[in-house]
Amino acid sequence: xxxxxxxxxxxxxxxxxxxxxxxxxxxxxxxxxxxxxxxxxxxxxxxxxxxxxxxxxxxxxxxxxxxxxxxxxxxxxxxxxxxxxxxxxxxxxxxxxxxxxxxxxxxxxxxxxxxxxxxxxxxxxxxxxxxxxxxxxxxxxxxxxxxxxxxxxxxxxxxxxxxxxxxxxxxxxxxxxxxxxxxxxxxxxxxxxxxxxxxxxxxxxxxxxxxxxxxxxxxxxxxxxxxxxxxxxxxxxxxxxxxxxxxxxxxxxxxxxxxxxxxxxxxxxxxxxxxx
Amino acid sequence: xxxxxxxxxxxxxxxxxxxxxxxxxxxxxxxxxxxxxxxxxxxxxxxxxxxxxxxxxxxxxxxxxxxxxxxxxxxxxxxxxxxxxxxxxxxxxxxxxxxxxxxxxxxxxxxxxxxxxxxxxxxxxxxxxxxxxxxxxxxxxxxxxxxxxxxxxxxxxxxxxxxxxxxxxxxxxxxxxxxxxxxxxxxxxxxxxxxxxxxxxxxxxxxxxxxxxxxxxxxxxxxxxxxxxxxxxxxxxxxxxxxxxxxxxxxxxxxxxxxxxxxxxxxxxxxxxxxxxxxxxxxxxxxxxx
Numbered sequence: 001x002x003x004x005x006x007x008x009x010x011x012x013x014x015x016x017x018x019x020x021x022x023x024x025x026x027x028x029x030x031x032x033x034x035x036x037x038x039x040x041x042x043x044x045x046x047x048x049x050x051x052x053x054x055x056x057x058x059x060x061x062x063x064x065x066x067x068x069x070x071x072x073x074x075x076x077x078x079x080x081x082x083x084x085x086x087x088x089x090x091x092x093x094x095x096x097x098x099x100x101x102x103x104x105x106x107x108x109x110x111x112x113x114x115x116x117x118x119x120x121x122x123x124x125x126x127x128x129x130x131x132x133x134x135x136x137x138x139x140x141x142x143x144x145x146x147x148x149x150x151x152x153x154x155x156x157x158x159x160x161x162x163x164x165x166x167x168x169x170x171x172x173x174x175x176x177x178x179x180x181x182x183x184x185x186x187x188x189x190x191x192x193x194x195x196x197x198x199x200x201x202x203x204x205x206x207x208x209x210x211x212x213x214x215x216x217x218x219x220x221x222x223x224x225x226x227x228x229x230x231x232x233x234x235x236x237x238x239x240x241x242x243x244x245x246x247x248x249x250x251x252x253x254x255x256x257x258x259x260x261x262x263x264x265x266x267x268x269x270x271x272x273x274x275x276x
Numbered sequence: 277x278x279x280x281x282x283x284x285x286x287x288x289x290x291x292x293x294x295x296x297x298x299x300x301x302x303x304x305x306x307x308x309x310x311x312x313x314x315x316x317x318x319x320x321x322x323x324x325x326x327x328x329x330x331x332x333x334x335x336x337x338x339x340x341x342x343x344x345x346x347x348x349x350x351x352x353x354x355x356x357x358x359x360x361x362x363x364x365x366x367x368x369x370x371x372x373x374x375x376x377x378x379x380x381x382x383x384x385x386x387x388x389x390x391x392x393x394x395x396x397x398x399x400x401x402x403x404x405x406x407x408x409x410x411x412x413x414x415x416x417x418x419x420x421x422x423x424x425x426x427x428x429x430x431x432x433x434x435x436x437x438x439x440x441x442x443x444x445x446x447x448x449x450x451x452x453x454x455x456x457x458x459x460x461x462x463x464x465x466x467x468x469x470x471x472x473x474x475x476x477x478x479x480x481x482x483x484x485x486x487x488x489x490x491x492x493x494x495x496x497x498x499x500x501x502x503x504x505x506x507x508x509x510x511x512x513x514x515x516x517x518x519x520x521x522x523x524x525x526x527x528x529x530x531x532x533x534x535x536x537x538x539x540x541x542x543x544x545x546x547x548x549x550x551x552x553x554x555x556x557x558x559x560x561x562x563x564x565x566x
Binding site: 075077080082105106108109112113115117119120121122123131132135136182185186189 | 373374446448449450451452453454455456457458459462466467470471
């Protein structure tokens, strides 16, 4: 799509197939009674939610409402923050990821993550994408690594822009390209789920549009969960939306319904901009 | 009042100038005596000769034995300090829980506060006998024992600077690695250490400079026999130890023998100055902008 084409109508049109087909998708992530604590402070209270496969689910809510914290419980990224604690269950493909026997490293490979601020490693573009393959021993030959790097960069719609400078530093490309590079890096290890924590909040509108189109294309193959501050973005890219407030899940429904006819007064006040 | 401020300003400026003046003075004296020395001894002989016997009846002024002795002891010291320092920096920065780090880091830095003369006697009276029991061919004065002890002495310098460099790597990079399924070790070795490379290299170079300039340990425990060898078991002499030997001896001022210490001192100064410059250059040149 060229930069001048308005993204909102076209994406909105494409992301609204028949409602029956979406609700029929199998449950990919099933969260039951999840509580999360930073020290003594409870940051998430009794979250229960079912996220379906191959759809885009958006988490919205004001700053500090727990949406990012919740996202990070889905690949146990909060484990690396000292003094945090979780109770409740998170089933991904019917396996409880908080089971003490679970291999956290393997979990994080299956549940990829893209961060708010693009964080390419200070290595070449190629080595960034190949990183996950190498540390996980996922490619046996040089040719295979190369093949997967190219496929990942193509999937992240970055290949044509960087194919002639794969060995340049990843820090030399633009912010929007860096964020797509981070998406390519996450895709290279073939995750099942892709978590995105405000992936476009630091990008200009054109780069944001690239990322949003990419999210639309990726949901064929991945279950996507995106945290966003931007309600227009949630409305554009997601099929389901969850509204968080003060560490609680207030409402979770089809995106259309959340933005046009929410069941809760709190949700309505937030999406219409009366607070937040 | 204004006059008082002016006086304060001038007084502070004077304080700052003291160290500048001292440096200029030292370099000036070094330069003057070195030039005098090279009017009598050829610079080629000095830099290429393999015999150093300035105090003998038939003096020879080849500085190589002193340079080799310095490189040998520094090499041993770095072989101890680099791996240990880097690994302890990795532990402190990437593994140690914060309370542990708050205790360990100052303890490690206490090592840097031990007077070097204590290290010297520690090498001579404790480490050398210990090594001799394992390695009977080791002489009472040798390069190995002071090398190891010097390595322990500069270990806190390496680990502290390397840890600072690793701590300045942003957490977002660690999270990026963890999110791809990296273990803690993989994150530390394949993301954090490479990202902190310039700071770590600068720390290493600074440590080498420190080892080359270290005096007391080698003056006490390495012997005073300049010889062109890389055998760590026999007595050797470093550039610094030679300067101590002549300074403390009864060589009359103004003689050629006396001037040798300035020529050697100049060489030493150029070496450590070059290393310090290299350290700064590496840090600036290869600094990653995250």
